[in-house]
Amino acid sequence: MSTAIEVSHLRKEFRLKTAIKDISFSVEAGTVFSLLGVNGAGKTTTIRILTGLSRPTAGDAVILGHSISRELDLVKKISNLSPQETSVASNLTVRENLEFIAGIYGMNKAKTEENTNRMIALFSLEEVEKSKAKILSGGWQRKLSIAMALITEPKILYLDEPTLGLDVLARKELWNIIEKIKEQVTIVLTTHYMEEAERLSDRIAVMVSGEIQAVGTPEELKAQTGTDTLEDAFIKIAERGNVVCGH
Ligand SMILES: Nc1ncnc2c1ncn2[C@@H]1O[C@H](COP(=O)(O)OP(=O)(O)O)[C@@H](O)[C@H]1O
Ligand SMILES: [Mg+2]
Incomplete structure (x- = not known):
C-alpha cells in the first residue's frame, strides 16, 4: 500500500475561532477514510484546506506527492469534492450538469459523452437525465453532485456529509454507490452518522473541537475504548476530548 494523503500539523484560525488545531493523519491509497465528528468539529474546514478552497494558517498536507502549500495547481487536478451544500446548476438538466463539468475540465466531445454516459449508468440517473436539477429530490441531487465530482476522474474524492x-x-x-466507486478512487468522507462511518470506512478519525482525538479502524476504536459499538466508542472519545478542551 502507498500513502495517498499525509497531513501534518494543519491549523486553521478564523478571526474569532480556531477551527482546527494541529491535526495530522495519513490515508492509504485505495481506502476510505472518514472524519467523524459533531457539527462544528472542523470536518469541512479540513476538507476545504485539502482541496485548496481554503489556506491553512500553519502546517501542510501532501497529496500523492504534491504539497498543498507549494503545488496547489497539481493538487487540484487530482482531487475533487462533493461539497456539504450540494452545488448543482439548478436550471441545467442532469445530463447538462455532467457535460458542463466535463467541459470545464477540458474534455473533448467524445470523452465528455463517454464519461457522462458512464456516470449516468453508475449512479442510475437514466430516469432523470433530462430533468432540470432543481426539480430533483435531495437524494437525486446528491447523487448528481457526487457524479459531477467523479466525472473529472479524480485520484482523491472528498465527500462532505x-x-x-x-x-x-x-x-x-448512496452507501452502495460509494462502496462501488471505492475501487477506483481514494475517498475521504465526513459524517456525523456512526453507522455510515462504520459501514464505509477503512479508517476513521474522530474529530472533537478541531482536534483528532482518536484514529483507527472501527474495530481498533472500539478496542481502544473497551466498547462494543462505534457509537459508544465515539461518546467515550468525545467526552475525553471535551475534558481535554476544558468544556
Ligand atoms: N469561514 C469561517 N469563518 C469563521 N468561522 C468559521 C468559518 N468556517 C467555519 N468556521 C467555524 O469553524 C468551526 C468548524 O467548522 P466546520 O469545519 O464547518 O465544522 P464541521 O464541518 O465539522 O461541522 C466551527 O466553529 C465554525 O463555526
Ligand atoms: Mg461540515
Whole structure:
C-alpha cells in the first residue's frame, strides 16, 4: 500500500475561532477514510484546506506527492469534492450538469459523452437525465453532485456529509454507490452518522473541537475504548476530548 494523503500539523484560525488545531493523519491509497465528528468539529474546514478552497494558517498536507502549500495547481487536478451544500446548476438538466463539468475540465466531445454516459449508468440517473436539477429530490441531487465530482476522474474524492438530510432508502443507495466507486478512487468522507462511518470506512478519525482525538479502524476504536459499538466508542472519545478542551 502507498500513502495517498499525509497531513501534518494543519491549523486553521478564523478571526474569532480556531477551527482546527494541529491535526495530522495519513490515508492509504485505495481506502476510505472518514472524519467523524459533531457539527462544528472542523470536518469541512479540513476538507476545504485539502482541496485548496481554503489556506491553512500553519502546517501542510501532501497529496500523492504534491504539497498543498507549494503545488496547489497539481493538487487540484487530482482531487475533487462533493461539497456539504450540494452545488448543482439548478436550471441545467442532469445530463447538462455532467457535460458542463466535463467541459470545464477540458474534455473533448467524445470523452465528455463517454464519461457522462458512464456516470449516468453508475449512479442510475437514466430516469432523470433530462430533468432540470432543481426539480430533483435531495437524494437525486446528491447523487448528481457526487457524479459531477467523479466525472473529472479524480485520484482523491472528498465527500462532505454525503448523506446529510437523506431518507433511509436514499442513504442506503448512496452507501452502495460509494462502496462501488471505492475501487477506483481514494475517498475521504465526513459524517456525523456512526453507522455510515462504520459501514464505509477503512479508517476513521474522530474529530472533537478541531482536534483528532482518536484514529483507527472501527474495530481498533472500539478496542481502544473497551466498547462494543462505534457509537459508544465515539461518546467515550468525545467526552475525553471535551475534558481535554476544558468544556
Ligand atoms: N469561514 C469561517 N469563518 C469563521 N468561522 C468559521 C468559518 N468556517 C467555519 N468556521 C467555524 O469553524 C468551526 C468548524 O467548522 P466546520 O469545519 O464547518 O465544522 P464541521 O464541518 O465539522 O461541522 C466551527 O466553529 C465554525 O463555526
Ligand atoms: Mg461540515
